[in-house]
Amino acid sequence: xxxxxxxxxxxxxxxxxxxxxxxxxxxxxxxxxxxxxxxxxxxxxxxxxxxxxxxxxxxxxxxxxxxxxxxxxxxxxxxxxxxxxxxxxxxxxxxxxxxxxxxxxxxxxxxxxxxxxxxxxxxxxxxxxxxxxxxxxxxxxxxxxxxxxxxxxxxxxxxxxxxxxxxxxxxxxxxxxxxxxxxxxxxxxxxxxxxxxxxxxxxxxxxxxxxxxxxxxxxxxxxxxxxxxxxxxxxxxxxxxxxxxxxxxxxxxxxxxxxxxxxxxxxxxxxxxxxxxxxxxxxxxxxxxxxxxxxxxxxxxxxxxxxxxxxxxxxxxxxxxxxxxxxxxxxxxxxxxxxxxxxxxxxxxxxxxxxxxxxxxxxxxxxxxxxxxxxxxxxxxxxxxxxxxxxxxxxxxxxxxxxxxxxxxxxxxxxxxxxxxxxxxxxxxxxxxx
Amino acid sequence: xxxxxxxxxxxxxxxxxxxxxxxxxxxxxxxxxxxxxxxxxxxxxxxxxxxxxxxxxxxxxxxxxxxxxxxxxxxxxxxxxxxxxxxxxxxxxxxxxxxxxxxxxxxxxxxxxxxxxxxxxxxxxxxxxxxxxxxxxxxxxxxxxxxxxxxxxxxxxxxxxxxxxxxxxxxxxxxxxxxxxxxxxxxxxxxxxxxxxxxxxxxxxxxxxxxxxxxxxxxxxxxxxxxxxxxxxxxxxxxxx
Numbered sequence: 001x002x003x004x005x006x007x008x009x010x011x012x013x014x015x016x017x018x019x020x021x022x023x024x025x026x027x028x029x030x031x032x033x034x035x036x037x038x039x040x041x042x043x044x045x046x047x048x049x050x051x052x053x054x055x056x057x058x059x060x061x062x063x064x065x066x067x068x069x070x071x072x073x074x075x076x077x078x079x080x081x082x083x084x085x086x087x088x089x090x091x092x093x094x095x096x097x098x099x100x101x102x103x104x105x106x107x108x109x110x111x112x113x114x115x116x117x118x119x120x121x122x123x124x125x126x127x128x129x130x131x132x133x134x135x136x137x138x139x140x141x142x143x144x145x146x147x148x149x150x151x152x153x154x155x156x157x158x159x160x161x162x163x164x165x166x167x168x169x170x171x172x173x174x175x176x177x178x179x180x181x182x183x184x185x186x187x188x189x190x191x192x193x194x195x196x197x198x199x200x201x202x203x204x205x206x207x208x209x210x211x212x213x214x215x216x217x218x219x220x221x222x223x224x225x226x227x228x229x230x231x232x233x234x235x236x237x238x239x240x241x242x243x244x245x246x247x248x249x250x251x252x253x254x255x256x257x258x259x260x261x262x263x264x265x266x267x268x269x270x271x272x273x274x275x276x277x278x279x280x281x282x283x284x285x286x287x288x289x290x291x292x293x294x295x296x297x298x299x300x301x302x303x304x305x306x307x308x309x310x311x312x313x314x315x316x317x318x319x320x321x322x323x324x325x326x327x328x329x330x331x332x333x334x335x336x337x338x339x340x341x342x343x344x345x346x347x348x349x350x351x352x353x354x355x356x357x358x359x360x361x362x363x364x365x366x367x368x369x370x371x372x373x374x375x376x377x378x379x380x381x382x383x384x385x386x387x388x389x390x391x392x393x394x395x396x397x398x399x400x401x402x403x404x405x406x407x408x409x410x411x412x413x414x415x416x417x418x419x420x421x422x423x424x425x426x427x428x429x430x431x432x433x434x
Numbered sequence: 435x436x437x438x439x440x441x442x443x444x445x446x447x448x449x450x451x452x453x454x455x456x457x458x459x460x461x462x463x464x465x466x467x468x469x470x471x472x473x474x475x476x477x478x479x480x481x482x483x484x485x486x487x488x489x490x491x492x493x494x495x496x497x498x499x500x501x502x503x504x505x506x507x508x509x510x511x512x513x514x515x516x517x518x519x520x521x522x523x524x525x526x527x528x529x530x531x532x533x534x535x536x537x538x539x540x541x542x543x544x545x546x547x548x549x550x551x552x553x554x555x556x557x558x559x560x561x562x563x564x565x566x567x568x569x570x571x572x573x574x575x576x577x578x579x580x581x582x583x584x585x586x587x588x589x590x591x592x593x594x595x596x597x598x599x600x601x602x603x604x605x606x607x608x609x610x611x612x613x614x615x616x617x618x619x620x621x622x623x624x625x626x627x628x629x630x631x632x633x634x635x636x637x638x639x640x641x642x643x644x645x646x647x648x649x650x651x652x653x654x655x656x657x658x659x660x661x662x663x664x665x666x667x668x669x670x671x672x673x674x675x
Contacts, residue, residue, distance in 0.1 A: 145660015242660050373468025379547025386519050391495045392660055406468060
């Protein structure tokens with residue numbers, strides 16, 4: 001790519017960022033995970049809650065007083081941020097587990113129906129649709145040690161769709177068909193597609209004219225945004241035995257020439273953005289890093305699944321700054337808003353932590369979490385693993401995943417507006433909390 | 435012999451004072467919100483007069499799980515589930531009840547700090563599922579065996595030592611050395627039809643193997659949770675034991 005094209009892409013990203021509070025997943029094209037919004041220092045009340053027809057794992061985005069998000073009921077919703085009133089809903093043919101991106105008056109998002117949509121952000125009217133080769137979950141024989149061992153089993157924890165990033169007149173996203181796509185943001189025409197070896201449900205990030213995204217094929221890729229040519233690839237861990245410790249589900253963040261990404265091989269990696277060489281990694285002893293890191297002021301904020309750790313490490317060295325044990329798996333990504341870090345937990349709570357000490361300042365708990373149907377949680381709100389995961393049959397895992405929904409698990413990443421936090425829950429509600 | 439057992443049982447009953455007779459098969463339910471559990475509880479006395487029991491809960495894929503801490507004093511009944519529905523170092527899942535009559539009891543089921551009411555009705559004689567017992571091993575298995583397997587790219591060295599004891603089950607030392615030295619607590623060893631099985635319930639690691647005919651190899655499978663790997667044990671340095 002020539003210098004002017006890089007400059008044009010960078011400028012486009014900068015313009016898109018400054019024009020909106022949080023127009024795409026992780027706030028900006030580099031996925032910093034930093035919010036310009038002001039987070040409340042105490043929980044006062046649920047300002048409103050917006051019910052949908054199924055679980056919400058999509059994360060909300062916001063611009064000019066409108067909040068957009070997807071639901072597994074197949075709809076993309078636009079809601080008035082002040083009142084919680086529905087502005088429009090657009091029905092797709094499958095669950096919308098990705099987070100929309102807003103740019104130039106259009107909303108972009110993929111659906112479980114295998115189509116990628118561009119809608120008028122104000123009205124929900126279809127601008128164009130692009131058909132991928134079809135969505136699918138990551139799957140493997142006897143995945144996670146489940147039975148039947150020889151059968152291809154879809155991964156119940158492959159919950160997210162790839163969220164698009166928009167820059168330089170293109171929209172970039174990954175797909176269950178193994179490809180990373182670049183489409184013309186105005187017309188929906190294919191500019192290029194890049195084939196990986198497996199499902200791409202991580203969300204691409206973009207910096208300096210390079211698209212960065214991980215695949216479930218165990219590789220993390222850097223791709224020239226203009227041409228679609230591979231610049232480098234980084235190899236994460238593999239797991240030929242039970243296919244548990246493999247794949248990039250976490251979405252990358254880029255800061256100061258370093259790409260930070262979690263991986264199911266239980267590492268958080270820092271990779272040189274120019275060369276693809278590893279700078280450091282933090283190993284989490286078998287616990288997935290699905291949460292996407294946030295990077296600000298020389299620190300990286302991330303969380304782990306099974307070990308339920310909230311962690312802060314030095315961005316240059318990976319040395320620990322802060323580590324706190326939470327109560328349940330963490331898939332949601334931390335959002336840094338001033339001196340507060342917000343984080344969703346699968347036990348149905350949203351936490352606001354002091355950025356310096358890591359202490360929980362306040363916590364919101366969904367109704368499902370309070371009622372605890374099926375004793376999914378222990379009395380002190382840890383995940384009740386010994387009751388929830390009793391056998392290794394595939395069917396039992398599906399039942400466990402369904403029961404987990406009942407406590408209003410928070411997979412969605414919070415969005416911080418002016419004194420209000422918006423987040424989706426598997427109980428089907430989008431909550432506005434102040 | 436039968437007379438001695440009966441006398442011993444009578445003595446145990448007498449020592450417990452007002453012990454209630456709760457022997458039998460009991461059926462009912464626990465009212466966990468959103469997940470009512472069907473319960474089948476079998477309680478009986480063993481030859482020594484001690485209570486033994488097991489439980490069936492289909493909703494939790496549980497059949498024949500052993501019970502422990504079984505007590506019946508006056509109208510108060512209590513028992514707990516052994517080895518399931520509990521995290522390490524936590525309180526076991528417990529049932530505490532009152533006998534309403536000879537044939538019904540009601541109380542609270544507590545697990546992981548959560549509590550729900552339950553009721554049970556006696557429907558017939560007990561059918562307790564007794565867990566398999568450890569046994570002695572064949573003489574040719576006694577002594578030390580070594581082997582190696584690889585997990586996640588790292589070699590692990592295994593040493594298994596069988597020791598028989600007069601009139602008692604064999605004991606086993608089960609050591610795995612990888613990044614760390616792990617001396618696994620073995621709580622079950624059984625040899626039947628030529629197959630020997632070692633289980634460490636606490637760690638979740640098992641080995642099952644068979645002596646290869648005409649060789650000094652104990653060939654089998656290492657099991658760690660969902661992972662199964664072939665593991666062949668042999669005598670150290672080709673020694674006889």
